Amino acid sequence: MQFKSQIVVLGAKASKGEFNGRPFDSTTVYYQADLQDGENFAGQVGAEIKWGTSFNFEKIKNQKYPFMADVVMEQVSNGKTTVTIIKELTAVAQK
Numbered sequence: 001m002q003f004k005s006q007i008v009v010l011g012a013k014a015s016k017g018e019f020n021g022r023p024f025d026s027t028t029v030y031y032q033a034d035l036q037d038g039e040n041f042a043g044q045v046g047a048e049i050k051w052g053t054s055f056n057f058e059k060i061k062n063q064k065y066p067f068m069a070d071v072v073m074e075q076v077s078n079g080k081t082t083v084t085i086i087k088e089l090t091a092v093a094q095k
């Protein structure tokens with residue numbers, strides 16, 4: 001299931017290499033998220049979400065952080081757990 005949203009991107013990190021003979025290649029985007037409602041919760045936190053390979057990091061590494069972005073996200077599952085990933089991310093022009 002895909003859906004569109006707008007997020008505040010706080011930072012990003014590329015990871016590429018090999019660990020124990022297995023290759024890895026990903027981009028992690030850190031974004032602003034609201035804490036859940038509750039008596040012991042208040043404010044916002046930085047959360048993380050995956051965005052494909054390290055190639056995507058190159059698209060946003062020179063942005064001025066934090067920045068607003070339009071995103072297309074998708075919920076995917078392996079049959080046991082469900083995660084949300086970014087399919088597309090486009091920085092919103094600053095005014």
